[in-house]
Amino acid sequence: MLNTLIIGASGYTGAELAKMVHLHPHLHLAGLYVSAQSLDANKPISELHGQLKGIIDLPLQPLVDVAAVVESADIVLLATAHEVSHDLAPAFLAAGCQVFDLSGAFRVQGDSFYSDYYGFEHQHTHWLEQAVYGLAEWNSDAIKNAQLVAVPGCYPTASQLALKPLLEAGLIDKAQWPVINAVSGVSGAGRKATLTNSFCEVSLQAYGIFNHRHQPEIASHLDCEVIFTPHLGNFKRGILATITAKLLPGVGEEQVAAAMAKAYQHQDEPNAVRLLGGQAASIQNVVNTCFCDIGWLLQDQHIILTSAIDNLLKGASSQAIQCINIRNEFPALTALV
Amino acid sequence: MLNTLIIGASGYTGAELAKMVHLHPHLHLAGLYVSAQSLDANKPISELHGQLKGIIDLPLQPLVDVAAVVESADIVLLATAHEVSHDLAPAFLAAGCQVFDLSGAFRVQGDSFYSDYYGFEHQHTHWLEQAVYGLAEWNSDAIKNAQLVAVPGCYPTASQLALKPLLEAGLIDKAQWPVINAVSGVSGAGRKATLTNSFCEVSLQAYGIFNHRHQPEIASHLDCEVIFTPHLGNFKRGILATITAKLLPGVGEEQVAAAMAKAYQHQDEPNAVRLLGGQAASIQNVVNTCFCDIGWLLQDQHIILTSAIDNLLKGASSQAIQCINIRNEFPALTALV
Amino acid sequence: MLNTLIIGASGYTGAELAKMVHLHPHLHLAGLYVSAQSLDANKPISELHGQLKGIIDLPLQPLVDVAAVVESADIVLLATAHEVSHDLAPAFLAAGCQVFDLSGAFRVQGDSFYSDYYGFEHQHTHWLEQAVYGLAEWNSDAIKNAQLVAVPGCYPTASQLALKPLLEAGLIDKAQWPVINAVSGVSGAGRKATLTNSFCEVSLQAYGIFNHRHQPEIASHLDCEVIFTPHLGNFKRGILATITAKLLPGVGEEQVAAAMAKAYQHQDEPNAVRLLGGQAASIQNVVNTCFCDIGWLLQDQHIILTSAIDNLLKGASSQAIQCINIRNEFPALTALV
Amino acid sequence: MLNTLIIGASGYTGAELAKMVHLHPHLHLAGLYVSAQSLDANKPISELHGQLKGIIDLPLQPLVDVAAVVESADIVLLATAHEVSHDLAPAFLAAGCQVFDLSGAFRVQGDSFYSDYYGFEHQHTHWLEQAVYGLAEWNSDAIKNAQLVAVPGCYPTASQLALKPLLEAGLIDKAQWPVINAVSGVSGAGRKATLTNSFCEVSLQAYGIFNHRHQPEIASHLDCEVIFTPHLGNFKRGILATITAKLLPGVGEEQVAAAMAKAYQHQDEPNAVRLLGGQAASIQNVVNTCFCDIGWLLQDQHIILTSAIDNLLKGASSQAIQCINIRNEFPALTALV
Structure with a gap:
């Protein structure tokens, strides 16, 4: 012990x-x-x-x-x-x-x-x-x-687990910065008394636009510039990141699926990522679990990824x-x- | 003006x-x-x-x-x-x-x-x-x-508007103290930063049991002892009071309905009470309105009244x-x- | 009449x-x-x-x-x-x-x-x-x-009111499609019984990715391709759209502010848009009002706009x-x- | 196995x-x-x-x-x-x-x-x-x-665990029926699509007044008439029961505490009741646990008990x-x- x-x-x-x-x-x-x-x-x-x-x-x-x-x-x-x-x-x-x-x-x-x-x-x-x-x-x-x-921080965990397989596989057009919109439950702000976190003041709202410290944490560890916009949501726990990125020419569904599988569906070591394929991740399914759920869809050379974690657990x-x-x-x- | x-x-x-x-x-x-x-x-x-x-x-x-x-x-x-x-x-x-x-x-x-x-x-x-x-x-x-x-205070308004017609008409057995259970939205605590009112700490909970200042306010204006238990609810505004009282022997639905009508369905002056009869009052129907909704049902010489207001408005x-x-x-x- | x-x-x-x-x-x-x-x-x-x-x-x-x-x-x-x-x-x-x-x-x-x-x-x-x-x-x-x-639809109203002033003024690089992430309250789905909208199933989640009918409504009226991702949020009413776009070279804060003012701060006719400048729009401030609140910030040739409406009212x-x-x-x- | x-x-x-x-x-x-x-x-x-x-x-x-x-x-x-x-x-x-x-x-x-x-x-x-x-x-x-x-049903579990120690010890005046007000999360209604349980329709509201099937379940197993009023609350899981009862003459805090301890603080077998004494039970503390939390206070020969469980777990x-x-x-x- x-x-x-x-x-x-x-x-x-x-x-x-x-x-x-x-x-x-x-x-x-x-x-x-x-x-x-x-x-x-x-x-x-x-x-x-x-x-x-x-x-x-x-x-x-x-x-x-x-x-x-x-x-x-x-x-x-x-x-x-x-x-x-x-x-x-x-x-x-x-x-x-x-x-x-x-x-x-x-x-x-x-x-x-x-x-x-x-x-x-x-x-x-x-x-x-x-x-x-x-x-x-x-x-x-x-x-x-x-x-x-x-x-890692909570937003960086949700963001990187979704983007990193694609970046490692060289599928993303890094010239067009991926856009990460993420919403966090109020527990992300910690256990303390502030007017911002008081029950009656909380409603869905962006904050820290262009200057949240998790932006450079994500960018430096991904080695890729990103636009990261965090939001406060009216729920206690969980983070949902919706990520929009441009794929390099010719990249299609198969390559994306293969990159995800290579990252998370191997026999080396159990991991806490669940791949949802074309289904969207939701906060409800990850709250009170150790998992990160990741879904994705492609169209017109763009990919939209959804990534959900419990901010207090996997985050x-x-x-x-x-x-x-x-x-x-x-x-x-x-x-x- | x-x-x-x-x-x-x-x-x-x-x-x-x-x-x-x-x-x-x-x-x-x-x-x-x-x-x-x-x-x-x-x-x-x-x-x-x-x-x-x-x-x-x-x-x-x-x-x-x-x-x-x-x-x-x-x-x-x-x-x-x-x-x-x-x-x-x-x-x-x-x-x-x-x-x-x-x-x-x-x-x-x-x-x-x-x-x-x-x-x-x-x-x-x-x-x-x-x-x-x-x-x-x-x-x-x-x-x-x-x-x-x-x-008047918010809880006293919801409580008195429901009980007063019956007390004025002499229908309640005052020896058995009416039981008032009420749940208030968090705005009742005012606009301020406290841990108690922080988003992650709020959940349905009684407080001020046996010692809330609205108990004597209600009792003194009704001239009737009551047992009043306030609760904090996980919503921004609204109060629902559920009131259980014993009726005097022989009192039935007709007398109750007549007392309510006499109090609130007259031609003297417009008022802000809506009588629901046998339907239960709900917070949703009164939030953002000036109204107090009151419903009631009788059985076995008991009456259960439900009374809902917007705590910031009618309250x-x-x-x-x-x-x-x-x-x-x-x-x-x-x-x- | x-x-x-x-x-x-x-x-x-x-x-x-x-x-x-x-x-x-x-x-x-x-x-x-x-x-x-x-x-x-x-x-x-x-x-x-x-x-x-x-x-x-x-x-x-x-x-x-x-x-x-x-x-x-x-x-x-x-x-x-x-x-x-x-x-x-x-x-x-x-x-x-x-x-x-x-x-x-x-x-x-x-x-x-x-x-x-x-x-x-x-x-x-x-x-x-x-x-x-x-x-x-x-x-x-x-x-x-x-x-x-x-x-117009609810999402298109929130999205267009924010983007249109900039597009009309020719400030946006349309080659890089603006990314619109929007979250709607559950009332957007109407008053009906579905499992998706049942209280226990609702949690923050994207839906209609790449195929929501409001995408072409927005794109055709703006004459600009957009990537639009709607989300269901765990609140009753309101929409928040967070919009990320690339500005044309040389476009700065002044031009953006001027375009917004030209669109909404004139004497011609009262309108329902409130400009927040660098402050982020929030759902709480627009719910139960006829207003669309719009805020924006610039950095690195990108702009992030936040636009909030009551989906049942301005939407x-x-x-x-x-x-x-x-x-x-x-x-x-x-x-x- | x-x-x-x-x-x-x-x-x-x-x-x-x-x-x-x-x-x-x-x-x-x-x-x-x-x-x-x-x-x-x-x-x-x-x-x-x-x-x-x-x-x-x-x-x-x-x-x-x-x-x-x-x-x-x-x-x-x-x-x-x-x-x-x-x-x-x-x-x-x-x-x-x-x-x-x-x-x-x-x-x-x-x-x-x-x-x-x-x-x-x-x-x-x-x-x-x-x-x-x-x-x-x-x-x-x-x-x-x-x-x-x-x-047992969810409401009966919360209600009986609080009242039974006092009834078994003969401390309650059964002539004055205990009043049980309880609020349940929406999951109590099961996983199904109904208008009543749709997100936008849920707000705090009593239902089943004087005719809910859990009333006779409680009364028969306690061998004591009770007035039971269930409510729907705007949260997913949990039940809070607030119970008001009259104590027999001469019953004081010591006897109540002793009855509770006898019921739940013994060495015979681990149990899932946590005694809070003078503190009020809250839903937050029991959700996702197997526990029933029970608090109580006395005044003027009355007792107010609060009892909280997760309706899907202990309930x-x-x-x-x-x-x-x-x-x-x-x-x-x-x-x-």
Whole structure:
């Protein structure tokens, strides 16, 4: 049993992680932590997330001294804010822990990326360079040898899983930037009180047009410019990305289907992508699952892809567990299906 | 045209009031005010309530000096917090304005009521005694002569309009306290950022069990003890009250129907109650209307009443306008239907 | 007062039309009709649409004989199925009525359009050629002289109002087809029982990919190919279209703003478009209004437009009334604001 | 491994059962069946319930001949309509299968109950008498020896689990009938196309007032008259029951707490009730769990209980599995937590 800590366990992804670690046959939930300043410190997690009552009633311990907790940890899950992850990860890494970071702190290489999009200068470029991007279906080999896995963002997961097979197969006309329209449930904004997320204010609406930090994350990992427009939707969880791209001349349905099958229908390792062919993906079918559903249709040299995930699971927590499984050579979907 | 001010115009009821005053043939929207400390001060109301854009773009003026604004006002609508209404009303009243207060500051007579339920000692008992309770269908004569109208709360409106005809007719066994279960949309909590009202946290749930301030408001105005249990529902607006009461021996359908008809199907004055007979009231049919729908069924000497209103309209803003209409001898539903 | 009939009055758009005609100072609601076979025939409209109770309780008369009803009509609103409108319109037109058709029966010129997209051969090409497309902000002059107005579809209204100013001004690179992603509330599917529209099955999902009949309606009226992907959203009413287009070289913010202002900020005639500039349109701000809100942002020679309407109002019923107003030289937004 | 069949597997409870049987360490999902006439016959279950894709893709076989399938079954789950369960159960029972019926066909003893409330005469009173009511927390001993378990309805489960501890302890004044107000998600009406359940028609509303078949189910098993008012709510799953009852003179908080603890906080057998004390139950905390959450408060000799379950799980499918576990001496919550 690998001792597993969750730092930042008070939020929605933290609660999902706790449940999955608890049910995992090879992981032991060794501790839940929140910031020492948190008003939730010392409360049982089930007081914040009532659905866990009777299942996980562990307290949210204040993280006062990393050195004191690191001893007990084989694996550390960071479900913390970007800067907090940035600050905390090195100490856990130096102590030899495996670190799986759900924030954006180690996802993208590039000099000005963190100052431009996250508002801080990255101080740990050594670890940034070592970090493996945890898009589980694509980086399995690297994840197996990683000490630090940067679990991808929710929009990037839905977007890349759909586009990457076609880009890798050289089917997309990259000169005409793919258009990604995506709608996320409100839980993507985290567990906090804001007017924007208050029940009466939420309605379908685009935000972060042309300047959302997930745009460069997608573009850099796909090596392809994209136009990415996120939207807030009036539902609690799930993301649907609708992606329109131009195919290179002569590319037809067979090549697309073959590229998808090559990526996701192989015998190497179980994965969490379900191919729907001509059927459209829907949020309902993926919510509360670890899956990404992908459908596609072609016409007039264009392709429209639909890709759906649970933003808290394949877009965060279950993908982190999938990475843990791969890293530790458990079957990739252990405790997820 | 009567010059009408709205104080506390930034909230949901304020926006509804602004729209109705704007459309009213005999009222002139003379000014919108918010607290001088409000972060919304000087913004156009349509920046907060985008649906008003192009219709009402007046600024939310900071209320610095009541004396300076009172001059321009014939009518003042207070859509302010309870204590703010308590503090502001006397100055407007002293200047001769008609004041329609949507808060709880002048609704209930009784020594310890404000300290027990609102957390402050009432300083204006003179005005409290003069205040007329604006349950429009029942207090029409008093409203006609009132200078200060305390517009009822949302739950009390839905509850009283259903029960009062039966109590007035002496049909209810008051020894067995009527049970009022009511569910309100989230807008009832106002326009503000709280974790409780954040989109992902809202789900059907009782609150304020045995200690909600609307319980004594209902009981005192009905002169009948009741058990009142409010619930938060996952919808934006509307209230449904389901009321179970015991009838006195021998009371049957005819007497109930007669009592309802006597209360609401007369030629005296148009009113905002729609009688559904044996059909159940639903939120959908009253949202965005000024109406209260009431249905009822009898069995085994019990009656179940269902009563639905829009909490922001008949439960607040349209009832205030209805009171203005009655007070100024306009047809009661002017600008409301 | 112009006598106005509503045919197909049982649905959601019919109910909205009834309310607006009822409130209109120059229209008289002369009759509500449904198919003679309808199970709703002879019921009061308020039995189907409870929110109308006490306001409009007229019966839904079975339409047995057009000749018998045509006498009483100056204006006919057809809120009927496409083929029904196709079959009924000529008789009303021959009798001299003004006909405003909310179906697709007279919207698009072109030989095979109706057989390809609506499954029937058009039999009334004479009237089809005479029909004026009722995109109110753009076809005002033609509407003034029309006898038959084909009110645009909901998606086409949201899409065209955003794109047309830019296309008319020659700012868009039409070689790279604009991508329109739009999400509609469930009321767009009409008032009927289907598994797809049942509460538990609805979740955000694309449909009609590459083959929705609104694609050619948009493309033919804009004279520009577009890629249009409609989605079903989990809300009752409203449409949000997010549109991505490539601008011609050298086109910048000023030219876009000028084109928008020219189209919608003039003194000629009041219109129902509200320009938001750099702010994103949201469904909440347009629901229950007659408005189309349009926002836009530019970057890297691309523009992203967001356009929101109430699908039942600006996408159907209020646009029909707007056309009636224009046709009869009432102020264009009479009874709408 | 016990071979387990699910009859009526196309609905929401069927899909939940399939998932739980699939994950159960001691059960083998031996077949999914639907009526031979069903349009869904021969489709994979994952075509109807997309969330099962890749997990359970078994076909929904048409049930043509019970004799042919009975051979392969140790356990039969009937998720069928009341009359279908009534007709099918005896053949499975005669063949020696354990039958767990999720319909109302074997829940209530009493001569005229089925003709009064279900519209058919019961033909299998022998089995009706033998049937054990599967309220798992209360009938454990009988379930252990049962061949036919009638799994309780969703409303009765939420209601009885809250009231039964107090009634068994003799704390309730039965002369004043407890008032049960309950709100159910739309999935309670099953997977079918009706106007009532269509997305745009659903809003909070009472139904079945004074004549819902769950009222006598509750009353007969509690041996206490109750007033039960069910409501439809605008959410997919979950039930919240708010129950108001009068306590006998002298009953206080301690006795209530002791009765609850005696019922649910013992060492005999794990159960699916979580006691919340003075906190109110909410739907969010129980959805997608097997739990019933119960909270309560006292005042003036009255008690208000709130009780929440997932209507498809503790109100149907997980309670059926809980009964299977008890019957076969597996830990009661096997495969449920």
